[in-house]
Amino acid sequence: DAEITQSPRHKITETGRQVTLACHQTWNHNNMFWYRQDLGHGLRLIHYSYGVQDTNKGEVSDGYSVSRSNTEDLPLTLESAASSQTSVYFCASSSGGSQETQYFGPGTRLLVL
């Protein structure tokens, strides 16, 4: 069955370190998204991609970057982790059709000390 996976599921890191969160989908979806979820804020869009080599900034993109070298993967990099980036991170994908919802991965809990 097609699915979307994230790794690691839990991560503890120190401020200033570079961290990369992986997202892999086997739906063959063109669209991929990264969100962060924090209490009181719902989900906020970090970056998104509509296809290979395409990346776009979302509403909270500062301190994050993504690259899309193939259809299946959209890794999220925190260039220099900050305590404010402690959060739960969700990756999602969609085919892009007008009736298509987004399918979410299981999430990565990141703690920056």
Added chain:
Amino acid sequence: ELKVEQNPLFLSMQEGKNYTIYCNYSTTSDRLYWYRQDPGKSLESLFVLLSNGAVKQEGRLMASLDTKARLSTLHITAAVHDLSATYFCAVDGGATNKLIFGTGTLLAVQP
């Protein structure tokens, strides 16, 4: 800037009762999504509403969309404990499939 507001933020209700969660959004959009999230879990798609007047039902949940009022409702009929979760609405932000989420409604159904 598109904003999405849900109310209430927290809802405690008894089994067997009916209630409605409201989702208001600030700019024109004709696509709205409802998701469910169980504690510590991912988001699960419930409904996709694509036009004014759209109504969808699944079990004890019914969602509707009024694009003129910029309002969607999620109605719960005869609540059961298994419906306890956080419910999010999300509105298409204009760009293809770019969703703006509400802050969520935490629903607790008491036996």
